[in-house]
Amino acid sequence: MSSNLPHPCKTFVVKVVSRCNLNCSYCYMYNLKDRTWRDQPGIMSAGVRDHFAAKVDAHAARHGLSGVHIILHGGEPLLMGRVRLIDWIERVRSIIRPAVDIRFSIQSNGILIDEDWIDALAAQGVRIGLSLDGPRRFHDAHRLDHKGLGSFDRVMDAIGLLRSHPRGPEIFSTVMAVVDPSVDPSEMFDFWQEIDVPGFDLSLPHANWSSPPPVKGDRSYGAWMVEFFDLWFDQNRPDRSVRYFENILRMIFGFPISTDNIGGRPVDVIVVETDGSIEPTDAFKSCFDGITKLGLSVQNNAFDDVSANPFVRDFQVGAKALCRRCKRCDIVNECGGGYMPHRYDEATGFANPSVYCSDLMLLINHIRGRVCRVLQHEGLMVEA
Numbered sequence: 001m002s003s004n005l006p007h008p009c010k011t012f013v014v015k016v017v018s019r020c021n022l023n024c025s026y027c028y029m030y031n032l033k034d035r036t037w038r039d040q041p042g043i044m045s046a047g048v049r050d051h052f053a054a055k056v057d058a059h060a061a062r063h064g065l066s067g068v069h070i071i072l073h074g075g076e077p078l079l080m081g082r083v084r085l086i087d088w089i090e091r092v093r094s095i096i097r098p099a100v101d102i103r104f105s106i107q108s109n110g111i112l113i114d115e116d117w118i119d120a121l122a123a124q125g126v127r128i129g130l131s132l133d134g135p136r137r138f139h140d141a142h143r144l145d146h147k148g149l150g151s152f153d154r155v156m157d158a159i160g161l162l163r164s165h166p167r168g169p170e171i172f173s174t175v176m177a178v179v180d181p182s183v184d185p186s187e188m189f190d191f192w193q194e195i196d197v198p199g200f201d202l203s204l205p206h207a208n209w210s211s212p213p214p215v216k217g218d219r220s221y222g223a224w225m226v227e228f229f230d231l232w233f234d235q236n237r238p239d240r241s242v243r244y245f246e247n248i249l250r251m252i253f254g255f256p257i258s259t260d261n262i263g264g265r266p267v268d269v270i271v272v273e274t275d276g277s278i279e280p281t282d283a284f285k286s287c288f289d290g291i292t293k294l295g296l297s298v299q300n301n302a303f304d305d306v307s308a309n310p311f312v313r314d315f316q317v318g319a320k321a322l323c324r325r326c327k328r329c330d331i332v333n334e335c336g337g338g339y340m341p342h343r344y345d346e347a348t349g350f351a352n353p354s355v356y357c358s359d360l361m362l363l364i365n366h367i368r369g370r371v372c373r374v375l376q377h378e379g380l381m382v383e384a
């Protein structure tokens with residue numbers, strides 16, 4: 001089987017809606033560099049949906065894929081409306097051959113979640129992840145609606161509903177937080193214990209060498225994550241997962257991971273916008289206006305056509321495309337230069353270490369050290 005792609009796409013982030021009912025200060029879709037959303041249709045049309053499904057089916061056939069992951073994204077995907085979104089899912093399932101196992105998930109701000117949504121998503125087996133940045137004063141510092149009102153209470157209501165609904169735990173297990181070093185890590189950890197959601201994921205704010213991270217100070221993000229890691233690791237509860245740390249642990253032990261935001265593994269994620277544009281990961285929108293526009297679409301192209309674009313190819317091949325400093329780095333296997341959008345510099349492009357390089361170095365070396373000490377203590381590793 002031949003392919004121009006170094007690795008086939010298996011994860012499709014589909015922008016079914018291109019507007020949001022929140023207006024978060026750090027949002028890379030609407031409040032950083034990119035402005036192309038203004039020209040996007042608010043909601044993906046039925047025609048674009050059908051082209052998308054047909055192209056996924058053809059891509060799976062060409063690469064012999066037994067399964068794909070479709071992430072319904074926005075903006076806020078629930079703005080599509082329940083009947084329309086469920087119809088979208090059913091129609092996509094009907095177009096892609098049954099031999100291809102389709103895993104659906106949705107990333108939501110939680111504002112619209114109610115019992116009917118939970119019933120409908122559970123009936124379709126769609127897993128949901130919610131965004132929540134921590135206790136009220138931190139969450140509401142950034143995650144505001146268009147009237148400037150905080151969204152904390154509404155997200156907490158959604159979490160309460162998901163946890164109490166008979167089918168809620170089937171589809172909901174993870175909240176995602178953007179790291180804010182002004183939050184005390186132990187306060188954040190206690191908050192996570194209080195809301196009692198098994199999974200937690202961390203994301204660094206989208207920033208680069210030309211648009212630096214919001215909190216200044218060398219290694220402030222790294223120090224925060226080290227402290228949060230220790231709280232989690234020392235708790236030693238297998239039923240409490242922090243995906244970002246688990247991915248680093250998996251890489252230390254050489255296990256495969258599926259993420260594009262850390263590690264030098266080839267990337268298999270592609271984005272489809274509401275107008276059908278095929279684009280690389282949407283976090284690139286934090287670099288400059290129009291960066292993700294490749295002139296490709298599900299109406300006119302195959303997913304493999306993205307490989308002709310050198311910028312996307314660099315993203316897809318992972319560690320092979322790194323700068324010299326990263327290639328020589330001791331922890332390149334675990335870090336992989338960090339997230340490619342975080343390597344951007346207006347003057348030099350992407351041939352740089354991550355703007356979070358010192359933070360990642362601190363965190364990964366710390367995790368390595370902790371793991372080595374545990375293994376030595378258990379007699380599973382001899383000291384060098």
Ligand code: SF4
Pocket residue numbers: 325326327329330331332335336337338353354356357358360361
């Ligand atoms: S720690 Fe820095 S130099 Fe090392 S791989 Fe990561 S970004 Fe590159």
